[in-house]
Amino acid sequence: MPATSTVDLSTSPEGAPLQERFSKAYEYSDCWIEDSRLVVLNARDAQARGADIMVRTKVSGAERHADHWVVTLNNQQSGETRTVSAKMIVNAAGPWVGDVLNGKLGLNSREGVRLVRGSHIVVPKLYDHDKCYFFQGEDGRIIFAIPYEGDFTLIGTTDADHSDPSEKPECTPEEQDYLCDFASRYFTKPVTRDEIVWTYSGVRPLYDDGAEDASAATRDYILTLDENAAPLLNIFGGKITTYRKLAEGALAKIGSQFDDLSGDWTAGVPMPGGDFPVNGVAEMIAGLQRDYSFLTQKWAQRLVRAYGTEARGVLGGAKTASDLGEDFGATLSEAELNWLRSHEFARSAEDVVWRRSKLGLRMSKDQIARVEAFLTA
Numbered sequence: 001m002p003a004t005s006t007v008d009l010s011t012s013p014e015g016a017p018l019q020e021r022f023s024k025a026y027e028y029s030d031c032w033i034e035d036s037r038l039v040v041l042n043a044r045d046a047q048a049r050g051a052d053i054m055v056r057t058k059v060s061g062a063e064r065h066a067d068h069w070v071v072t073l074n075n076q077q078s079g080e081t082r083t084v085s086a087k088m089i090v091n092a093a094g095p096w097v098g099d100v101l102n103g104k105l106g107l108n109s110r111e112g113v114r115l116v117r118g119s120h121i122v123v124p125k126l127y128d129h130d131k132c133y134f135f136q137g138e139d140g141r142i143i144f145a146i147p148y149e150g151d152f153t154l155i156g157t158t159d160a161d162h163s164d165p166s167e168k169p170e171c172t173p174e175e176q177d178y179l180c181d182f183a184s185r186y187f188t189k190p191v192t193r194d195e196i197v198w199t200y201s202g203v204r205p206l207y208d209d210g211a212e213d214a215s216a217a218t219r220d221y222i223l224t225l226d227e228n229a230a231p232l233l234n235i236f237g238g239k240i241t242t243y244r245k246l247a248e249g250a251l252a253k254i255g256s257q258f259d260d261l262s263g264d265w266t267a268g269v270p271m272p273g274g275d276f277p278v279n280g281v282a283e284m285i286a287g288l289q290r291d292y293s294f295l296t297q298k299w300a301q302r303l304v305r306a307y308g309t310e311a312r313g314v315l316g317g318a319k320t321a322s323d324l325g326e327d328f329g330a331t332l333s334e335a336e337l338n339w340l341r342s343h344e345f346a347r348s349a350e351d352v353v354w355r356r357s358k359l360g361l362r363m364s365k366d367q368i369a370r371v372e373a374f375l376t377a
């Protein structure tokens with residue numbers, strides 16, 4: 001990636017949307033990921049390597065025996081309960097790691113995570129170039145503004161303590177004001193609450209290191225192995241950036257049973273659909289449009305960004321848009337819905353329009369209701 005450089009805001013396009021009092025910025029390069037795609041593709045990758053993926057299934061209890069665990073699984077959709085036996089448990093429940101450890105496995109551990117909510121707002125596009133801004137605030141925090149889904153700008157985040165993982169995190173009116181006010185100290189045109197088209201929040205499961213301030217709590221991960229004839233590995237904290245390193249570290253701890261998966265082999269292994277060169281995206285979009293002449297540029301781009309080389313699997317042998325079946329709006333077709341259901345475990349409209357894509361930003365309530373009806377029929 002390019003080295004860090006200095007930007008003269010008085011002459012550069014990056015300076016155009018900012019208030020005149022800002023004259024100088026520093027530019028660096030970074031990577032980004034659509035986190036919901038990352039999660040589902042990891043699940044598919046694991047499935048291809050022999051894992052059983054059970055969506056909507058909760059560990060409701062587990063009993064430790066001499067050399068194995070008996071785990072009770074509860075399917076939240078069908079209500080069905082069953083038990084499985086396991087040589088070991090890896091507790092990777094994120095914000096719920098303490099709940100699983102103490103509540104479901106019945107162990108009495110003082111280790112835990114500090115739950116810190118981060119909220120975001122999405123507003124119509126605030127500027128035309130494709131770079132992100134990091135703004136520094138008077139409170140010592142930073143926020144970002146990122147070009148989002150073509151027509152929008154994403155502004156985030158906050159750091160708010162969130163004590164109960166079962167409480168759905170939501171961007172509160174106070175957090176919305178905080179983000180609008182913060183961004184308005186930088187952009188020429190103030191960002192106002194009535195512009196917000198969508199908000200979302202997540203809960204960071206940070207290892208509880210006793211820090212006073214939520215934004216100062218460590219972002220490092222901690223792996224603890226409860227060694228026993230029936231071992232238990234707990235994962236506290238973690239970041240998307242380091243998730244593969246964390247996974248390799250986890251396997252190193254429980255390693256001997258998984259010789260074929262241990263080691264640092266993941267660096268060059270793509271996710272499903274990611275088997276193409278990093279700089280090959282434009283060519284793939286053009287190729288898809290060549291072979292499926294009914295695709296617009298934006299449609300082809302969306303499919304390549306979401307599915308990579310598997311976009312062709314989604315489209316199959318279609319010669320026209322109507323060969324893809326019903327059109328649900330925002331280029332979401334029946335063929336794509338069927339793919340999401342059969343390959344990506346989608347069960348509801350929310351899975352599709354928010355958790356596997358961000359098409360919800362472009363779809364009406366009626367269109368989303370139609371997706372729900374299709375998937376639950």
Ligand SMILES: Cc1cc2nc3c(=O)[nH]c(=O)nc-3n(C[C@H](O)[C@H](O)[C@H](O)COP(=O)(O)OP(=O)(O)OC[C@H]3O[C@@H](n4cnc5c(N)ncnc54)[C@H](O)[C@@H]3O)c2cc1C
Nearest residue numbers: 057058059092093094095096118202203204238239240241
């Ligand atoms: C606002 C925000 C911003 C962030 N920004 C960044 C960033 O810029 N860079 C970065 O690298 N990281 C970032 N992170 C951190 C990153 O998103 C998390 O560290 C990561 O998602 C944690 O993944 P995980 O698999 O450990 O937990 P999760 O993704 O939370 O997965 C835990 C899973 O366990 C399941 N579960 C819970 N209880 C049970 C049970 N009883 N039975 C079965 N399943 C159960 C849950 O349903 C969930 O699917 C951010 C996080 C937030 C919230």
